[in-house]
Amino acid sequence: MVMNQLEFNLQEITNTIAYLEKIGCADEKLLIGLKQERDNLLRKLNVDF
DSSP: OHHHHHHHHHHHHHHHHHHHHHHTOOOHHHHHHHHHHHHHHHHHTTOOO
């Protein structure tokens, strides 16, 4: 169950980052925070990036 939740969160964060970059979000602090959270989830899932 936990793994599925981590994967779901990873997918949603990735989609959010892509959307914000597509619309030209100027809030770099938000984007950096989301990318750091995405990287943390990737580490928890043992995914090489």
